[in-house]
Amino acid sequence: MKPKLPISVIILTYNEELNIEKCLKSITNYVNNIYIVDSYSDDKTLEIANKFNNVDVLQHEFETHSKQWLWALENLSIETEWIFGLDSDQTITKELWSELESLFPVLPEDVHGLYVKRKYIFMGKWIRYGGFYPKYLLKIFKKDKVRIDSDELVDHHFYIDGRTKLLNNDIIEENHKEDDLSFWTDKHIKYAERFALEYTKKNGSSGKASTKGSPDQRISQNKSIFYKLPPFLRPFLYFFYRYIIRLGFLDGKQGLIFHFLHALWFRFLVDAKIYELKKNNTPK
Numbered sequence: 001m002k003p004k005l006p007i008s009v010i011i012l013t014y015n016e017e018l019n020i021e022k023c024l025k026s027i028t029n030y031v032n033n034i035y036i037v038d039s040y041s042d043d044k045t046l047e048i049a050n051k052f053n054n055v056d057v058l059q060h061e062f063e064t065h066s067k068q069w070l071w072a073l074e075n076l077s078i079e080t081e082w083i084f085g086l087d088s089d090q091t092i093t094k095e096l097w098s099e100l101e102s103l104f105p106v107l108p109e110d111v112h113g114l115y116v117k118r119k120y121i122f123m124g125k126w127i128r129y130g131g132f133y134p135k136y137l138l139k140i141f142k143k144d145k146v147r148i149d150s151d152e153l154v155d156h157h158f159y160i161d162g163r164t165k166l167l168n169n170d171i172i173e174e175n176h177k178e179d180d181l182s183f184w185t186d187k188h189i190k191y192a193e194r195f196a197l198e199y200t201k202k203n204g205s206s207g208k209a210s211t212k213g214s215p216d217q218r219i220s221q222n223k224s225i226f227y228k229l230p231p232f233l234r235p236f237l238y239f240f241y242r243y244i245i246r247l248g249f250l251d252g253k254q255g256l257i258f259h260f261l262h263a264l265w266f267r268f269l270v271d272a273k274i275y276e277l278k279k280n281n282t283p284k
Helices: 020-025 045-049 065-075 094-106 181-202 215-226 234-245 248-281
Strands: 005-013 031-038 055-059 082-087 090-092 111-122 135-142 163-173
Touching: 005 020, 005 065, 005 094, 020 045, 020 090, 031 045, 031 065, 045 055, 082 090, 094 163, 111 248, 135 163, 135 215, 181 248, 234 248
Parallel strands: 005 031, 005 082, 031 055, 111 163
Antiparallel strands: 082 135, 090 163, 111 135
């Protein structure tokens, strides 16, 4: 049996009975320590997780993803230097594990974080176009080198001060709860409210931006450009960019649904929520 990697995996969960088993099966043979921080699920999430011998489950009340990650990093008894921060709807490919097994013995000491490529599945379809693949996510990091912005109300990001490296292989993200499109839209209505709050709180700032920096810095640069465009017009421009210029139409019917909802409908709703917040806060 091959030695397991010196990485601890942390997963946040809430009612993930449709996803968690597949996630854990993709991990359990490769690492010794897997930690689940659960937000008091009331489905079979914990029952499924407890079937795995090397999984420790802790529960903590959820506020935001960023605050939940901060709590996890501060309170879990992590013995390894490296952490893999995973979502419960993500699975790790065998090719990525093989790459990590080859990489870790020769990984330079000054590398503090590793970016992986995300392959996103929507309604059973790999969303390959529209600029959605490859999407690099910083998921593997040294626990004493990572920062998290507690003011991020929707997405969480792991920030590294120091050298990072891009890996060649994928994690696969497929949330089976989103097979019900109502779940997806209901979730994104909540996200739109939080994005609007975050936007007004940060005055549109999206972190350190650079066209030549890390993937996260390039995303921040793109966001800064997006938010300089006129509200309510920019969702239409973004949809046109993704669906036409970046060939999103090649993703088929599922791609049309996804790019329309994610690039246009959701972004328009965010702008509407920003407008609502500003209007309600304007003295009459």
